[in-house]
Amino acid sequence: MASTNQLHVAGATVNCATCKDQSCFIQDGLTDEQLQGVSQISTSRGPYQPGETIFQIEDPFKSLYVVQSGATKIETVSPDGCNLVDGFYFRGDVLGLEAIGSTLYQHDAVALEETWLCELPYEHLESLCTFIPRLQHKILIMLGRKLRHMNKMFLHGRYLNAEERLMLFFRMLCHKQVIRKKANSATLTLTMSKGDIASYLGLRAESLSRALTRLQKAGLIHNHGKTIEFHDIDRILAFSCD
């Protein structure tokens, strides 16, 4: 696996500094000089293959990772030994925030497809914050945003039934531009298993399957294998949980 300060994105190899062009949230809005500071501590990692582990639960916490391309899931183990999928991460998302303030990672992180990451050693990053107040500000914003997101999912997700949770999931994927939208129809190619999705949504695989079937019978989607087609994506996007 390569380990350079070069990034591989969509077939091309590019420098970390061009992160800026991809609106990678951490770098976004920093001056060139500040950017260089961040570049100096960051390292490109990849390609991770599907199923490959990025870090494991209770490994010593060392770095945050920004997803440059590909997709990743994080999961923990429940009291009774089941795997609980806790999140999906796509381009621009930051892995490892839950470990801040701890010495250990809180999850397993696993690549879902061929994935490139940008590693940010956390101690260096925190030190850098002292010299770049704007960077400190961005990290804090990111943490606050994550808190709000979890809070919303937590509070409102509880009261949604299986179909509503699924709609919410599709909306999230659309927002992260994982669903390729054209006109008002769209296609989604799943990189994760349906079991993972079910777990993420707090459902059993069977319940998710039934929800998919119901949405299909309602004419909203067409579900075959790893691809889901949306006939009227706008109706899904219009669905509101709040």
Added chain:
Amino acid sequence: MASTNQLHVAGATVNCATCKDQSCFIQDGLTDEQLQGVSQISTSRGPYQPGETIFQIEDPFKSLYVVQSGATKIETVSPDGCNLVDGFYFRGDVLGLEAIGSTLYQHDAVALEETWLCELPYEHLESLCTFIPRLQHKILIMLGRKLRHMNKMFLHGRYLNAEERLMLFFRMLCHKQVIRKKANSATLTLTMSKGDIASYLGLRAESLSRALTRLQKAGLIHNHGKTIEFHDIDRILAFSCD
């Protein structure tokens, strides 16, 4: 309502700097000089009376608040207009973290009993972080800890039944020293309504009531009105959700 840099705790009026003695997390471990910096930006607020609002959802976000004495709840409004209780805060807890990175508060915060708070203007606090790396570090730890806590509640709480959620709630109150423990029996005087507790636990008031009844029939607790007695608190504390 008073507004000074004096704190009222347990009937006495004390200076903000003595926060240190109460292991208020933000100040804890700072040098005297650094402490003074924090003291300079902080203001004591109170007493808030039961039911009194501290801040409201969508008010402009200005400050974090550390609970010095008393108790507070935060709540949001669900899609269908119900109040959802999202957290209870006791001595040493910090209110308003979810608003970091936003311009608006994300919750209503309401005092549950006579309550004193220490107000920390957020912009000042963030500026101060640049000069006191240790303070920055503490804030980040605090946010990470909050993330982990929510994560755990979110993931594992979903799979607990009513009784288990209730036990978890008691355990939390014990940990926050709200339940007065003596030998292996203990007493809890509720400052919040049972409806609030139910909402916090993701249950209906009826379901919570039934869970209380079942625990009482099992001889674990005695539930009358606003007080709950624990005959064998250790069995409750031994209950593990993970």
Added chain:
DNA sequence: CGATCAATTGAGTGTGTTCAATGTCAGTGG
């Protein structure tokens, strides 16, 4: 082509919800 794992479908069950009725308590006013 069979082996294996993921996904789907069916039938029966359980836990919390919903709706409605009753009980409890504090505060108010006659």
Added chain:
DNA sequence: CCACTGACATTGAACACACTCAATTGATCG
């Protein structure tokens, strides 16, 4: 002092939704 009120709490009965367990189909890969 008692009756009235309104908010909160409890209890009962019927229901809904996701769960469990089991069987079947489908997809992928050696």
